[in-house]
Amino acid sequence: MFRILSIDTPTLGDRSYLVHDGSAAFVVDPQRDIDRVLDLAATERIRITHVFETHIHNDYVTGGHALAEKTGAAYHVNAADPVSFARVPIRDGDVIDVGETLRVRVLATPGHTFTHLSYALEVAGVPVAVFSGGSLLYGAVGRPDLLGPGHTHDLVHHQYRSVHRLAELPDTAGVYPTHGFGSFCAATQADAAASTIGAEKRANPALTRAEQDFVADLLAGLDAWPAYYAHMAPANAAGPAAPDLSPPRRADADGIRASIAAGEWVVDLRHRVAFAAGHVAGTLNIGLDGSFATYLGWLIPWDAPLTLLAETPEQIAEAQRELVRIGIDRPAAQATGGPAGWVADGDPATFPRATFADLGRVRHHRTVVVLDVRRNLEAGEARIDGAVHIPLHELPRRIGEVPRDEVWVHCAAGYRASIAASLLAAAGHRVVAVDDDFANAPAAGLPLDHR
Template sequence: MEIVPVDTPSLGDRSYLVHDGEVAFAVDPQRDIDRMLTLLEDRGVRLLGVFETHIHNDYVTGGYALARMTGAAYHVNAEDPVTFERTPIRDGDEVRIGSLRVRALATPGHTFTHLAYAVTAPGEPPAVFTGGSLLFGSTGRPDLLGPAHTGELVHAQYASARRLAAELPDETRVFPTHGFGSFCSATPTSGDESTIGREKRINPALTEDEQSYVNSLLAGLDVFPAYYAHMAPANMAGPDAPDLTPPHRADAAELRKRIDAGEWVVDLRTRTAFAAGHVAGTLNFGIDGGFATYLGWLLPWGTPLTLLGDTPDQVAAAQRELVRIGIDRLEAAATGDVREWAAESELRSFPTACFADLAQVRHHRQVVVLDVRRQSEWDAGHLDDAVHIPLHELLDRLDDVPDGEVWVHCKSGYRAAIAASVLDAAGRRVVAINDDFA
């Protein structure tokens, strides 16, 4: 049995392809299914099954499209009210995929209908695909279905983790979908591989009593991206494979027209390149950071979107990131030199700095210090006299930013660059702190 992880680090998730040399199944495939299709071709195996651990809240699934394209059975919990044909699966059901046995285990907590899949193969240590249930040193968060359900789900999550630990041998290898930087993880995860035995030693759901686990998990929950609200409905409907055809090329006149119309024109270049020179009114979400997470979080859903990048490959990478969260349509794109995107009079720039520069400046003049980190980060420590507006609130709270020159910071500079571009587009005088807060 070979288990091949398919990483999507920008969203903090992993999908898996599992095969015995002849036939295979996939677990929680992402929207861009060409990655799975390439693996199947490279291994020379035939896909017989696709298994969803849950209806995902953080990305659009590729499971429905992958199953239709390959003829594989699409296994989705029988209790999920989906609107497409699927092969229903329930707790205790077992599916044979060649020499592999896949058993469904009800593990509610991340969602009410969450399933884990325990897999055995002759002469191999067992494995379990835990989705958003048991993660490496953590568990999936229980609050994504709304506050009315969080209390019930957090206790269910504890019971599910305990069930996995009780029913599976210690040598069982654990393969979660979430927990590699995903907002679906309740707390930070630890390590890059694990077993049930290791989790019994380190996982709070297995080392703490139930109330202690519940109290600490709920106390640690933070905000999650706004685009999550659109993911489950898309997955319930059975999303098609994405169209990754390159968007048409826009010239400078079209870009200006789109910006003036209130559309979003997003610059994918690095934050230092953007600060050094950019088209007035554009926003900077660098492809080198949490691009899809933060663009999906801030973009008013349905707003027309155009991308600017150094190269067509950079735009293509961004387009792939966006279809994973259901942003399927791009209005246009432009690549190359920033001076080709606008007239000279429409180019803007702003300074970047470090925290030492800020300390020096504050000895000589009054400036506004804007902290755009999340509330939990602010609570853990912040600069004296800083104004706190989390990045995801900034578009609605621009009037709360005091007058004057604004020095904006986050943890490492990526979110500060986004915020600086928003302020710059609003006509504010801004300095982006590109530095490590720690």
């Protein structure tokens, strides 16, 4: 008898796993907020005895070190990883017994990183599951380019061979990756919620295509990854402590105004509809309803003071939890309520929202700037004829390239457009945020440039 329980972090596109036999348990790739793992272990009435890392993560700060310290569990990390904390060094071929019935076999699977490991779970001598980290994903593989272009060629070929090594496991063995549910660590995305080795043999390009074809297609499909990734591996190699999730100090209207005047980041967590209808001039809108931590971490200068604005204390707490997962530990301040209490004097600022149909009608009557803030691969497939293209993650440093005319900004569905509109409005631009699905652009009479 054994159970595999998933602990999902959908905003980062990752999963951690708790596996137990009714008494002893191990955890694979825990996130920074380890209270979720501890609560689940308490609910299951089991004791965590081992913690495993598949790799030194690039997309989040691990909770592995803190979890092992909290529980007294053995912390298993590749012997070849240059870490500065005490760990149980493991290597390819090692076997670790967990409790009386579970056995974990270590498999070297380089590709996402050079020292990446996967873990095959054996019960009664039979492999029943593999925890594949950033190696074999659902219908995809982990990115091979996160260590820099000088290593990508070697890593992509390692990745192909590692996936084929995992394919030697029984077809019935379940596949449990860490990445691939929206994470930028995944080379591509698939919609599957579960998989097996047999299913991947039938559908995964790494297992159905020749190596040279797989490599060419994977490399052609890679796009930018979030800037905060550069800080994750050093943080993880240092053995991060458990986070402090206590509330930051409160900011009043004068304090918010002073932070904005000082050039600090003041981020409004409300939905883009509410933000457009009224906000503090100079604030940025990165809503909790989307990939909040990913885009804030991608855009903000690292270690910049950060003030969070939200409707409720619960939303502030949710944002803090999201942020500690990427190493932004202590916001400088926070305020709750709404613009009426945040604006020191005068009325809240606003900007219009629109649809692609609105944009089509406007372009018949006057010239406006259309700014496309989707990523390069998205815009490379099709974009509105005559649109200026600046990916959102490049906008802060390229904002001077945006003409000083009226700017209609769009993305694929509205979330990123609102972030961009708030950046432009804070810089003094007249903006309209297109809050609409890009698929509606052709029907609105907006000709597309297919590149």
